[in-house]
Every structure is written in C-alpha cells, then in structure tokens.
Amino acid sequence: MAINVEDQNGRRRIRLDDVVDIAQAAELKQILMEAIGSFAPVSIQVSGASAIDVTAVQLLWAALSHASTTGKEFAIVGPWDEEIERSLSCTGISPIMHSMLAQSGEEESNALAARR
Template identity: 30%
Template sequence: MKVNAEKNNGLCRLQIEGEMTISAATELKKSLLDNLANCSELEIDLSQVSEMDTTGFQLLFLVKREASLLNKVFRIISHSPKTLSVLKLYNMKDFFES
C-alpha cells in the first residue's frame, strides 16, 4: 500500500495504491488522519486500489466521520472496481458521495 499526497491551499489530494486491507490498516489510518489534520479539504482517489476488505471500508468511514466532526470537506473522487464493489456490498456508495 502506498499513499501519494499533494497539498495546495488547504486541499489535500491523496491517491492510494495497492491494498486497503487489514495488513495495511495501521499505516493507512495514520496517513489518512494525519493528512486530514493538516488540511481543510481531503480528496481521496481510490482508482489504484487493488483490494479492499472490511477494514479498508471502516477506515474510509472513520475519516468521513472525523472530517464531519471537524467541519472539514471529505470526498472520494475516483473508485477502482474493488472499492466500488465493497461500497455497493454495504449499500454505502451514496453515503460517500454526499
């Protein structure tokens, strides 16, 4: 798992590559929350995610909730087939688009 970050005027754009699974959870959680803390808007590109399990889904849910509590903008700007499949499985696609 690799997280590429770009920061510009309060906007953080992250592109996650590889697996969003339990094996990468600790590192990914730290990266997501650290980036959220240092920006006013967080965009995440999931188009290069090759695998996502329940833990990966829970991390996205956590970051969206934290962004809301901090009055920050959170959005997913692109999905891979694997991430879209997980969001549809949990009937949460619309939740992450709002």
C-alpha cells in the same frame, strides 16, 4: 506503495493504489488522522485501487464521518474498481459507500465543495 500523499495547491491528496488491506491499515489510519488534523482540504482518490478490504473501508468511513462533524473539507473521489464494488455489495455497505463517493465525472474541487 499502496498509499501516496501529496500536498498541492493548498490541498492534501491521498491516493490509494493497488491493494489496500490490513497490512497498510496502521499507515492509512495515521495518514488520515494527520490529514484531518491539517488545515488543507483533503481528498482521497480511490480510482487507482484494485482492492480495498473492510479494514480500509472502515477507516475511510470513520475519517469521513469525523470530518463531517468537524466541518473539515473531505472527499472520497472515485470511481471504485469493479472488484471493489462487488466486495462492497457482498458486505451490504455498498449504498453507504456510494453516498460518500464523489461521482467519477465530478471535479475534485466540486466534490470538496459539496462536502463543506
């Protein structure tokens, strides 16, 4: 499965694995909506994804934007796979996504704290 959800230590963790594309878009949207509506801090782990298409990127961007306007603790934690980085660069949204992505050396809790 490309999308895994777990609640642990009062946090909701969503892990994207393998290929996340339009085939999983409806599932990802539902999971993100539920996560933002929950009271737990939310983190999206993208380091296990080998490919993320533009549909999934748009959903992540929308979720992060909504979370930031509502004060929700929400972080996208990387790093991106090199193939994903190349795809993002081709679309011109790489700088935008990098501004959303917690650096690979950051601890998840620090990433969440920085986005409060």
